Every structure is written in C-alpha cells, then in structure tokens.
Amino acid sequence: QSVLTQPPSASGTPGQRVTISCSGSSSNIGSNAVNWYQHLPGTAPTLLISSNDQRPSGVPDRFSGSKSGTSASLAISGLQSEDEADYYCAAWDDSLNAVLFGGGTKLTVL
C-alpha cells in the first residue's frame, strides 16, 4: 500500500479539464517537493511537473501542478487523446529516508 494516495482512475472527454489528487503526510508532501510523472506502458516514465508546480521544458502548459499542506494536485486542461496514460506523484519521505510514489492514476480519455 502506497503512503501517497492517488485515485486509481480518472477520465474525461477531449477538451475537458481533469484533476488528479495526491495525499500524503507531514514527513513527505508536507515537507518536501512533489514531482509528477507520466507513464505509458512499455516506455520510460517522463517528468511532467517538478518542485510542486514547475514544468520542464517541452511539457505543454496544459499540465499544471499545485501543493497545499500535505496534498498535491495535477491538472490537465484541454484534454487530448494522447494524454491517456498512468500518472504518478512522488516525494521524498524524511521518516522513511526513501522516495515515495503514489499508487498511480490511470487516465482514460473517453
């Protein structure tokens, strides 16, 4: 069981806005930055958002991240079919001395 909690699934139609949540605790999200990754089966995961809300170069501005307290969120606006993938949040945990990943959210574009 992941210490970072994400909904197992999310869905939306093309053009819609979808939000994926990530809930943690004071020892991880509450005190460290959150990253978000996109993962297509059979490929290498890619960094989508770093340091809570920073988009690496090349990531469309349709993707945005935020953090408040011990929770974080990934928002995808103007949903496109190619956004269908698994999304993971991650943060360092000071108590476990380990990187924690959320359980992953499978996004379906209807």
Add this chain to the structure above:
Amino acid sequence: EVQLVESGGGLVQPGGSLRLSCAASGVTFSNYWMHWVRQAPGKGLVWVSRINTDGGSTAYADSVRGRFTISRDNAKNTLYLQMSSLRAEDTAVYYCARDSPSVGIDYWGQGSLVTVSS
C-alpha cells in the same frame, strides 16, 4: 541527449542472484545521484534504492535492504544493482533514473525485466 540504458535482466530461480547495469551517456554521470525504481506486473512504480555521487551514501527500501546492493563506477558511467536472495515478489521491470539537484528524478531508462520463477 541524456540516455540511460539498463541491461542484465532475465529469468532467475528463487534464491538466486542477478546484477543489473545502467549505462549513462550524454550526461556527466559523476555529478548526479542515481536511483533504481521497479514496477511489478500490473502494479505501480516503487522506489528501490539510491546512491549519491561518489557512492559513499546509499539508501534502500525496506523490502530489499540486506538483499540488494546499489553501486556505481563513475569511470565507466555505469550504475549497478546487485540482487541476491531473489523472491517471486521481486519480479518487475527495473528502471534506473537520474536525480537532479532541486528537481529530483528527472530522467529514466527504458527498464530491464527481471523474472524470478522456478
């Protein structure tokens, strides 16, 4: 362009050993902390281990501590994961990943499949 290429995966019997390698190119390998992350079939990403730039500091997930050893050879731009006392639950695709200061894990390899089965 940063490239991380894993190798060494395969089929191994329970209780056996295997060593994964991750060759880095397009990057000054010795400047970065590195990680191993795995994904069991049908499951999510799970962090396994990390190592600092000179190999002097390492950390492990509880599930592998005492059985797996992470190491690096900066002269060969290569990261390693020595796995021993393997169990069926270690079956997964193993990814190596780069860690950038103030960013965290930013680049991943394509992964290497390890199957533990008799």
